[in-house]
Amino acid sequence: MRLRLDIAYDGTDFRGWARQPGLRTVQGTLEGAIARILGGEPRLVVAGRTDAGVHATGQVAHLDLTDAQRHRLDAARNPAPEALAARLTGILGQYPDVVVRRASPAPEGFDARFSAVWRRYAYRVADRVSGYDPIDRARTTSVAADLDVGAMDAAARSLIGLHDFAAYCKWREEATTIRTLLEFDWHRDADGILLANVKADAFCHSMVRALVGACVAVGQGRLDVADVAEIRDARERTSETKVLAARGLTLTEVGYPADELLADRAEQTRRRRSLDGD
Numbered sequence: 001m002r003l004r005l006d007i008a009y010d011g012t013d014f015r016g017w018a019r020q021p022g023l024r025t026v027q028g029t030l031e032g033a034i035a036r037i038l039g040g041e042p043r044l045v046v047a048g049r050t051d052a053g054v055h056a057t058g059q060v061a062h063l064d065l066t067d068a069q070r071h072r073l074d075a076a077r078n079p080a081p082e083a084l085a086a087r088l089t090g091i092l093g094q095y096p097d098v099v100v101r102r103a104s105p106a107p108e109g110f111d112a113r114f115s116a117v118w119r120r121y122a123y124r125v126a127d128r129v130s131g132y133d134p135i136d137r138a139r140t141t142s143v144a145a146d147l148d149v150g151a152m153d154a155a156a157r158s159l160i161g162l163h164d165f166a167a168y169c170k171w172r173e174e175a176t177t178i179r180t181l182l183e184f185d186w187h188r189d190a191d192g193i194l195l196a197n198v199k200a201d202a203f204c205h206s207m208v209r210a211l212v213g214a215c216v217a218v219g220q221g222r223l224d225v226a227d228v229a230e231i232r233d234a235r236e237r238t239s240e241t242k243v244l245a246a247r248g249l250t251l252t253e254v255g256y257p258a259d260e261l262l263a264d265r266a267e268q269t270r271r272r273r274s275l276d277g278d
Contacts (some may be wrong), residue, residue: 002028002106003071005030007059009098009164011246012138015024015050017059026098030061033091037084038069047254048119050205053246055139058120058253062112081105109255109263115272118182119203120253123196123212123244127219130192140193141248147219149186149194155218156184156196159211166235168211169204170243177204177235186215194219206243212213214241235252 007030015023019031027044034042047060065073073079076087084103092098106247109115124140126132127147133140159181166177183199196215198208214231217223223240231238 001064003063004104004106005100006062006102007100008057010196011053011055017046017049029098033088036091037087038072040066040069045112047116048251050251051246056251059251060112060254062106077130086211102259107259107262111266114266115252115256115262117257118199118201118255121208122250124248125194141245145220149188151225152215152219153186154189155215155225156186158229160184164235165207167231167237209243214246217241
């Protein structure tokens with residue numbers, strides 16, 4: 001039996017998603033809580049492995065139950081898979097920094113990672129226009145400048161499409177840096193905070209924070225709008241842009257195809273990644 005888990009977390013005190021010996025991670029925390037309820041050694045497969053300090057409001061994972069875990073679930077006072085989310089909340093505490101918002105039976109062929117067709121992130125930046133709010137310090141990056149949101153938006157939109165984003169990715173041996181950037185734009189919210197919307201079929205390591213850093217450089221006037229695409233097309237990392245802090249980044253949504261296409265999408269993604277090394 002495969003379950004889909006919809007997850008949210010404040011990444012401030014986590015060393016990222018992936019389980020690491022001796023470190024507090026989102027995966028390790030959730031798997032420990034699940035084990036207390038269902039026993040065994042649960043292993044979560046996630047849509048996007050977020051880095052240390054990155055938050056999520058729309059993370060998705062799946063969990064395959066063993067026969068023994070299924071029996072323990074069936075023996076519970078409320079055996080419905082949906083009740084697992086509430087039981088996990090009880091384990092994690094009254095004010096946890098990670099929560100399973102929903103647990104449900106996964107459709108046939110569903111794979112949280114390989115069935116996904118896109119991921120969406122948001123990035124928050126406070127500048128001199130919006131001012132600094134200490135209440136939001138854990139989810140907002142501050143920049144000591146008056147940023148030109150119009151120029152940042154134009155720069156972001158110039159990067160949309162299928163491209164090699166090596167200049168905006170942390171290098172990993174044998175991993176592809178070719179991605180389809182589906183949406184990238186900026187606006188200010190009602191409080192003046194600059195918000196980036198970034199959507200792609202997938203992201204390579206540090207890609208969102210590097211793209212955001214390039215746009216902030218444009219907003220500061222250190223780069224022209226056209227420079228961000230020229231940097232991308234040069235395919236080499238440059239000191240003209242920097243990777244911004246993890247605190248401003250949140251995974252907000254993961255997109256999947258219709259249920260009847262889930263298995264085909266997962267197989268297609270596995271084949272592609274086995275060829276390109278990602």
